[in-house]
Amino acid sequence: MFVFVLDKNKKPLAPTHPARARKLLRTGTASVFRRFPFTIILPDTQVKDSQVSEYRLKIDPGAKVTGIAVLKSNVVVWAAELTHRGFAIRDALTTRRQVRRSRRNRQTRYRKARFNNRRRPFRWLPPSLNSRVQNILTWVRRLSRVCPIMGISQELVRFDLQKMQNSEVSGAEYQQGELAGYEVREYLLEKFNRCCVYCGATDTRLEVEHVKPRSLGGSDRVSNLAIACRPCNQAKGSQDIREFLAGKPDVLNRIFAQLKKPLADAAAVNRTRWVLFERLKATGLPVETGTGGQTKFNRIRLGLEKTHWGDAVAVGSSTPHRVIVKVVKPLIIKATGYGHRRMCNITKFGFPQVNKKGELAVRSRVKKVYGFQTGDMVKAAVPKGKNAGTHVGRVTVRKTGQFDISTSIQKLQIINHKYCTPIHRHDGYSYAT
Incomplete structure (x- = not known):
């Protein structure tokens, strides 16, 4: 991917090719400003507005993964896939609620439940959904600080459920145009996990199937549609589904x-789309919107693979007729959070954990140890011992100075802090390619 560039006042310049960035770093003209996204700074250069090109940030929001792409005209210069932790937050809140109710039932510590002392603001979102919006906004702000972004494209409507239920809705001009069928087909592919509902085939062409045939009174409503491969679709024909699957009650x-x-x-995407749209507009940049069907139409027209960052490239009507992809490996970003605030870990039943001596295992209040904190990405050059070698990964600190390092393939224990060099400070995300 291209490398972001800043001038001496930390104002964004046009991103440069990785080969040129390596040359600048090797000659000492530039220095590393940030590892993720990789950014260099030119200490002796000041930005001139006439030299800065316009770049567009494209976003394909998803419930689990969001695709992000940066384009200059028709050239894709940077891409990433952001994995959210909304479901992890939901599970954590569910666990906390269960522990709280269990404690109240035991009557060991009771606080009267409160119901009428809270007021939810307009466009309130539950924490599991709000984290998705905040993750996207965080990366919009980060990219705006290192790249001269002049516009944002967002996939606002993933599935237009009303128009899928009734294709005769007035004003639905795209239903009779090039996008006819794209919204319904994409919805069905997502709903049935992109596999045939009858045989489970995946690596084949899938067709829209009427569960109750039209010849027997079936409608075109989305609740009567499924996805099937061509052999199963032809074998079923105009039979009733109960007759076709008479010997397979489990499948039926x-x-x-x-x-x-x-x-x-x-539902999660539809719930957060307008909140994200309003907060993107609050950044002051012009925001362009598009539908999920339009994104798929553009992606197929451009010949891009089905990936999250590929969908982001195809978002909006500003998508050019021809795209040059300069990205070889997109940046994989995963939201990990900043940890938790509890003083000690708890068991699955909600009781505090104790150590081998029977003492309460209280967590240390010191966050940084010898300049490191848990979650930092470090490079450890161990000269001898069973862990000898150079290792790069996430560090888990201990007040003794003997750290643990989790790499992509293993977890190393008892690494002295003197062998560690920080690469990227903990910011609530993990990175990979």
Whole structure:
């Protein structure tokens, strides 16, 4: 990917090719400003507005993963996939609620429940959904500080459920245009996990299937549609699904359960889309919007693979007719959070953990040890011993100065702090390529 560049006043310049960035670093003209996203700073250069090109930031929000891409005209210069931790937050809140209710039932410590002393603000979101919006806004701000971004493209409407239920809605001009069927098909692919509902085939062409055939009174509503491969679709023909799956009651029950099951991921995206749109507009940059069907149409037209960052490239009507992809490996970003505030770990039943001596295992109040804190990315050059060698990974600090380092393949224990060099400070995210 291209490397972001800052001048001596920390104002963004045009991103440069990695080969040129290596040359600048080797000659001492530039120095590393940040590792993720990789940014260099030119101490003797000051930005001139006439020399800065315009770049567009494109976002494809998702319930689990959000695609991000930076384009200059028709050239993709930077891309990333941001993995959210919304479901982890939801599970943590559920666990806390269960522990609290168990404690109240035991009557060991009771505080009267409060209900009428809270007022939710306009466009309030639960923590699991709000974290998705905050993650995206964090990276919009970070990229705006290192790249001259002049506009944002956001996929605002993932699935237009009203128009899928009734294709005759007035004003739905795209239903009769090039985007006809893209919204419905993309919704069904997501709902049925991109596999045939009858045989489970994945690496084949999938077609839209009427569960109750139209010849038997079936409708075109999305609740009567599924995804099937061509052999299964032709074998079923105009039969009733109960007749076609007479010998497979488990498959029949699973299909009926999937038809009634709402798409949780789509609901999460639809719940947060307008909040994200309003907060992106608050940044002062012009925001362009597009639908999920339009994104898929552009991606197929451009010949891009089905990836999250590839969908981000195809968001919005500003997508050019031809795209040059300069990205080889996108940056994989995962939201990890900053830890927790409890003084000691707890068991699955909600009781505090104790050590081997029977003492309460209280966490240290000191956050930094010898200049390091848990979550920092470090480079450890160990000269001897069973861990001899150079290792790069996340550090877990101890007040004794003997750290643990988690690399991509293993976890190393008892690494002296003197062998560690910081690479990237803990910022609530982990990075990979």
